[in-house]
Amino acid sequence: MDPQVIDRPEKSRYEILAETDTGAESDTGGSGDGDRTETAGFAEYHLSEGEIAFIHTEIDPRFGGRGLGGLLARGALDDARARGLRVLPYCPFIRGWIGKHPEYADLVPEARRARFGL
Template identity: 85%
Template sequence: MEPQVIDRPEKSRYEILAEPDAETGTETGAETAGFAEYHLSEGEIAFLHTEIDPRFGGRGLGGLLARGALDDARARGLRVLPYCPFIRGWIGKHPEYTELVPEARRARFGL
């Protein structure tokens, strides 16, 4: 199974599901490999904290999670407030996502 990003609004977070043993080909079922917590309010989504389980480290799942969450925010027409350092840094490396951050607030986030 390819990693999958899903919104869990009841938990106020996006989660990335992945196989823990992808390198060995062992089929153990998908697990929550990480998450990006958010607060949703009045057309804005504030990303607060992102975390990847160390067992899944080094596989690029953090970037996949950021891209999936930001693509969903874009599709929903939400303005993004990247308080989370990981999401903020990821947007900085992928300028095509800068437009999601309100122009008047970009300087506050160093974007």
């Protein structure tokens, strides 16, 4: 399975699910036979009045070096765009990712881009 980004509004975060090979029972219902899917990382947010403020992003070190942080950022920002939300990238990772992908800068309100260095 390719990594998947899903919104968990009850936890106020996007999660990225990826496969790992541990042979243990998965928290998402895996069989325990070899590869399983688990939460590899998350991007916490606060949602209010048409804005989504990203406040913290984290990838489990066991999944490091696989590009999952970038996939998580892209998935979360694509969802924000689809929902018509304005993005406030307080999280340094999300802010840095937008800086490297200027096609996402329009999600940040123009009057607030300078505050975020965008």
